[in-house]
Every structure is written in C-alpha cells, then in structure tokens.
Amino acid sequence: MNKKLIYSLVAIAFVFFITSLIIFLKSRSSVEPKVENPSKSVIQTEVDPPQLLKVKIFYFTNKSRYMKPMNYELENSPIKIELYKRFIDLIIQEKEDFITPLPQGLRLRTLYYIGSKKLLVLDFNENLVTRFPAGSSSELEFIYFIVDNICFNFEEVKMVKFLISGNEYNTISGHIDIENPFYPDYRYLRIN
Amino acid sequence: MKNIKLLLFGLLLISWQLFPLSIQIRSFDHDGFTRIVFEGDQSFQFKIRSSDSKFRLEIDKKVRVEKEFIQINNSDLLDKVVFLEEKRKSVFSVFGKGGFEIKRHFVLERPFRVVFDLVKSGPVPGDQKPLKISHAEKSVDRFEKNQESENEFKAGKQGQKKLIETICIDPGHGGSDFGALGKSNLKEKDITLKVGKKLKQIVESRLGIRVILTRKIDSEVSLNSRVSIANNQKADMFISIHVNSSFRKAARGPETFYVSLKATDQESFELARKENKSFDEIDQKAESDDLKMILWNMAQTEFIRESSKLADFIQSELNVLMNTINRGVKQAPFRVLMRAAMPAVLIEVAFISNAYEEKKLTNDSFLDRIGQSIYSGISKFIYYHNTMNR
Ligand SMILES: [Zn+2]
Numbered sequence: 001m002n003k004k005l006i007y008s009l010v011a012i013a014f015v016f017f018i019t020s021l022i023i024f025l026k027s028r029s030s031v032e033p034k035v036e037n038p039s040k041s042v043i044q045t046e047v048d049p050p051q052l053l054k055v056k057i058f059y060f061t062n063k064s065r066y067m068k069p070m071n072y073e074l075e076n077s078p079i080k081i082e083l084y085k086r087f088i089d090l091i092i093q094e095k096e097d098f099i100t101p102l103p104q105g106l107r108l109r110t111l112y113y114i115g116s117k118k119l120l121v122l123d124f125n126e127n128l129v130t131r132f133p134a135g136s137s138s139e140l141e142f143i144y145f146i147v148d149n150i151c152f153n154f155e156e157v158k159m160v161k162f163l164i165s166g167n168e169y170n171t172i173s174g175h176i177d178i179e180n181p182f183y184p185d186y187r188y189l190r191i192n
Numbered sequence: 193m194k195n196i197k198l199l200l201f202g203l204l205l206i207s208w209q210l211f212p213l214s215i216q217i218r219s220f221d222h223d224g225f226t227r228i229v230f231e232g233d234q235s236f237q238f239k240i241r242s243s244d245s246k247f248r249l250e251i252d253k254k255v256r257v258e259k260e261f262i263q264i265n266n267s268d269l270l271d272k273v274v275f276l277e278e279k280r281k282s283v284f285s286v287f288g289k290g291g292f293e294i295k296r297h298f299v300l301e302r303p304f305r306v307v308f309d310l311v312k313s314g315p316v317p318g319d320q321k322p323l324k325i326s327h328a329e330k331s332v333d334r335f336e337k338n339q340e341s342e343n344e345f346k347a348g349k350q351g352q353k354k355l356i357e358t359i360c361i362d363p364g365h366g367g368s369d370f371g372a373l374g375k376s377n378l379k380e381k382d383i384t385l386k387v388g389k390k391l392k393q394i395v396e397s398r399l400g401i402r403v404i405l406t407r408k409i410d411s412e413v414s415l416n417s418r419v420s421i422a423n424n425q426k427a428d429m430f431i432s433i434h435v436n437s438s439f440r441k442a443a444r445g446p447e448t449f450y451v452s453l454k455a456t457d458q459e460s461f462e463l464a465r466k467e468n469k470s471f472d473e474i475d476q477k478a479e480s481d482d483l484k485m486i487l488w489n490m491a492q493t494e495f496i497r498e499s500s501k502l503a504d505f506i507q508s509e510l511n512v513l514m515n516t517i518n519r520g521v522k523q524a525p526f527r528v529l530m531r532a533a534m535p536a537v538l539i540e541v542a543f544i545s546n547a548y549e550e551k552k553l554t555n556d557s558f559l560d561r562i563g564q565s566i567y568s569g570i571s572k573f574i575y576y577h578n579t580m581n582r
Contacts, residue, residue, distance in 0.1 A: 101439040135372040135437025177527040
C-alpha cells in the first residue's frame with residue numbers, strides 16, 4: 001500500500017514537473033519581443049512610370065444594388081497624393097449610363113494621406129451635407145462608392161475619412177457615423 | 193481511496209497549470225456610466241466582492257494576463273486594475289478614482305464576457321478625493337472584510353441577464369430635419385412618428401411592456417439625445433424607425449440594420465471571385481487594431497450578437513408583409529445605434545424614393561401593418577431572449 005502511494009506521488013510529481021517545464025518554455029518564447037517588419041519603408045524608385053495607369057471603377061446601376069466595374073485609364077503621377085486627387089476627380093464625374101451617388105456640386109477641396117495608419121482623409125465642400133438627398137441607402141451608396149473604389153485601386157489605402165469644409169461631422173444626413181474612418185465594404189461590389 | 197484523492201488533486205493541479213484562462217480587459221466611459229469588460233477565451237465562474245471605491249472579481253481558475261497592473265487613463269471613474277494570484281484563486285481588483293457602485297453586471301457569450309456598468313457614488317464630485325495608493329504596494333489589494341459590503345454575487349450557469357421590461361422606440365428625424373422627401377413632398381419624419389406611435393400602442397397593449405418614445409411630436413432631437421434617453425431610462429431594446437431613400441430609383445423593400453464594423457479587404461474579395469462565392473461566404477480578415485479601438489468605443493459592441501438576432505426577427509416579419517425582394521438584414525455603422533447600451537436596430541420600412549412604395553407610405557392602414565410586423569418581430573425576439581436566459 002505504501003509502495004503504491006509512493007509510486008502515485010512520484011508519478012504525479014513527474015507529470016507536474018513536465019507540465020511546469022512546458023509552461024515555462026512556452027512563456028519564455030511568448031515574451032520574445034516582436035520585431036516590426038523593417039522593409040515597410042522602402043523608397044519607391046521613380047523609373048519611368050507608365051504614362052497611363054489602369055484602374056477599375058465600380059458603379060451602381062438602376063438595376064442592381066451592387067457596383068460593377070468599368071475599366072479606365074488615368075494619367076499617372078509619381079506623386080501619390082496627386083494620383084489620388086486625379087482618381088477622385090475622375091470618379092465624381094457624372095457618367096451617363098451609371099448612377100453616381102453624389103450630391104450636386106460636390107467638389108473635393110483637399111486631401112491628405114497618413115502613412116502610419118494607411119488612412120486617406122478627403123475634405124469635400126459643404127454641398128455634401130447641404131445638397132445631400134437624405135436616406136440611409138443614399139449615405140451608404142455615397143460612402144462605399146468612394147471608399148471601395150479608392151481602396152480597391154490603391155492597396156496602400158486601408159481606410160478613408162471624410163471631412164466637410166475642413167470639419168468633422170457626425171453624419172451626412174442623420175444616419176451613418178462619419179466621425180470614424182471607413183474600411184472598404186466589398187460586399188457592395190460584384191465583378192460579373 | 194487515498195490514492196484516488198491524491199490523483200484527482202494532482203490532475204486538478206495540472207489542469208490548473210495547463211489550461212490557464214486568458215482574460216483581456218477593456219474599459220470605457222459612456223454617457224452616465226463607465227463600462228469595464230473582462231473577456232475570457234473560455235467561460236469561467238466568478239464571484240464579485242464590492243466596496244465603496246473598488247471591487248474584486250474572483251475566478252477559481254488560473255488566469256493568464258498580459259499585464260498584472262493596468263493604469264486606466266481614459267476614465268473619469270476608474271483608476272487601475274491589479275491582478276493577483278491567491279490560493280488557487282485569480283483575483284482582479286478594480287480601483288476607482290473615487291467612490292463608485294456597480295449599476296449592473298451581466299454575462300455575454302461568444303466570446304464569454306463579464307460586463308460591469310459602474311456609476312459614481314457617494315459625495316458630489318467636488319468633494320471626492322482620489323485614493324492615494326502606492327502602485328508598488330500590493331497591500332492595496334487586501335480588502336478589509338469589515339469595510340466590505342455584503343455585495344457578493346456568485347455567477348451560476350444562468351448568468352445575470354435580465355428580462356425585457358422597457359423598449360425605447362425612436363421615430364427618426366423631426367422638426368427642421370425632414371429626413372428623406374418623396375416626390376409628392378411626403379416627409380420621412382411624419383411617417384416615422386406615425387409608425388412609432390402605432391408600434392408603442394401595440395407593444396404596450398399586447399405585451400404590457402413599458403415603451404418610451406424619443407419624440408412624441410414633430411420636434412428636433414439630436415442623435416446623441418435619442419440614445420441618451422434609451423440609456424438613461426435603462427431600456428432593454430432600442431428600435432429606431434426610418435424611411436429609406438436611394439440614388440437608385442428602383443430600390444425598394446424593407447431593410448433592418450444593426451451595427452457592425454467588419455474590416456473587409458481586396459484579398460478576400462479576390463478570393464471570393466476566384467472561388468466563385470459571394471463575398472459574405474469568405475472569412476474576412478481579423479479586426480485591425482484601429483477597428484478594435486472603434487469597437488471598444490461603442491457601448492453597442494457588447495450587444496452586437498443580440499442586435500443581429502433582433503434584426504433577423506423583425507426583417508423576416510417585414511419580408512412577409514411587403515412581399516418584396518428580400519433586401520435582408522444589413523450591417524452599417526449607424527450613429528444612433530453605436531452608443532446604445534442594449535440590443536439596438538434601425539428599421540428602414542420602405543423607400544420613399546421609389547414611386548410605388550411612396551404611394552404605399554401615404555396609406556395609414558399600410559403603416560398599421562408595418563407596426564404590426566415590427567411588433568411580431570419584437571415579440572419573437574423577446575420570447576427567444578427570455579427562453580435563452582431562463
Ligand atoms: Zn432617416
């Protein structure tokens with residue numbers, strides 16, 4: 001009986017020792033500092049960029065609640081922010097066969113890019129709120145028309161934030177929060 | 193017999209070491225209360241001991257934490273959380289800057305969370321002196337039994353979820369904010385008020401539940417005030433009623449929204465395209481840190497799963513009524529829902545921008561039927577909620 005007890009105790013102690021050892025080793029490996037990927041700040045070379053940049057712009061049609069793509073070419077620029085501006089100017093032009101979900105007289109005042117957050121801030125004129133037709137769907141159509149198209153074509157942009165005449169607003173017409181930046185929602189897109 | 197006992201004890205000790213519970217803590221100041229959430233990677237049993245300016249969360253499991261000391265900088269009410277292991281017990285001690293009390297606490301599943309809503313207590317804020325506690329002294333964590341209230345809870349399997357007693361109905365827009373306009377000059381704000389009042393009357397008469405409206409007349413109420421009314425009145429459900437409008441004139445059908453901020457990316461979109469699946473079927477990327485920050489900022493975060501269920505029930509009823517294409521339940525960051533500390537949905541009953549639906553919206557009996565359908569959805573959710581929590 002005593003022998004059995006000793007064997008059991010030894011067995012328990014052994015298992016306990018092994019598990020403690022595993023936990024110790026595991027915890028040691030988990031405290032190793034994470035090293036940031038240093039290759040992120042690679043400077044892009046500006047060797048003869050193609051004159052025209054191929055882009056896909058997704059549009060709503062009256063028949064579908066999803067946006068479908070059209071191919072366009074955009075005059076290229078080595079300055080990214082200039083390229084974004086050209087792209088936005090292109091997408092906010094009225095197109096006859098498609099629905100451009102924008103209020104009348106909408107104009108991009110300025111824009112800037114925050115590299116650390118991969119965030120593009122777009123500052124539109126006041127017509128975004130004063131001439132917006134209201135309605136949740138209208139707001140969502142406008143927001144994701146802009147956000148999805150930019151993020152789809154420029155992978156370095158992960159989020160988009162809207163300003164109106166340089167100011168933060170809570171909503172465009174009482175529904176969707178625009179104080180926070182937007183990630184794209186590609187559920188609005190269809191390739192075919 | 194002795195051997196078995198020893199073996200069991202040994203196994204218990206091993207499992208205690210081998211499968212520690214991992215807990216993440218987050219807190220945020222909301223309108224009139226501060227919320228602190230303990231999120232576990234598995235469920236756990238706990239005890240709460242509270243006194244004037246601190247409370248302890250005791251867990252009978254080994255807990256793995258990133259930091260044993262968390263200084264809370266973004267709160268007017270909370271000071272810090274200290275973690276200690278006591279005899280086979282893991283203890284989180286939450287310290288306030290002054291006196292506070294637990295207004296409510298509840299358990300949420302998937303992931304398992306224990307949520308505390310705290311409010312200031314005792315003297316007026318000017319009289320409060322912050323506790324002077326040296327961070328180095330572990331003795332700060334020793335609660336003196338005689339000072340401690342009898343406020344001890346044991347979390348059983350039932351948790352502390354409460355039954356639904358109050359519903360807040362929010363008729364969208366009002367006053368100088370007309371909302372969307374129809375071609376016949378029909379205004380969204382008038383329809384939302386009519387539907388809201390009808391719904392209140394049906395819910396009160398059939399369910400005997402207290403219903404509060406965020407506006408009873410054609411008045412302007414800010415989005416923040418609407419949600420504050422719901423939070424302050426401790427509503428258990430928030431239903432915002434709107435009428436939709438789209439740039440696409442063909443768009444029609446009811447839609448029910450709840451808040452969600454899923455990050456989507458081009459990679460998943462391309463994957464969906466390659467695999468010929470719809471984008472919704474593809475696992476989307478994990479939430480980024482920025483997105484987590486936005487989520488933690490929202491009182492609604494803890495209720496997203498229940499809100500989605502509520503949206504499902506209401507939308508199915510509306511689909512039957514409208515007999516239109518199922519536009520379904522959708523997710524979007526609605527401002528009025530984000531700060532709601534309860535299950536919350538926003539219903540777009542029909543499209544005023546669609547000529548056919550605009551005409552329907554002028555018909556009072558149609559609005560009656562909308563009220564009936566939303567009521568049916570609500571009552572199905574209440575049944576689901578109450579039976580799930582029994
Ligand atoms: Zn509305």
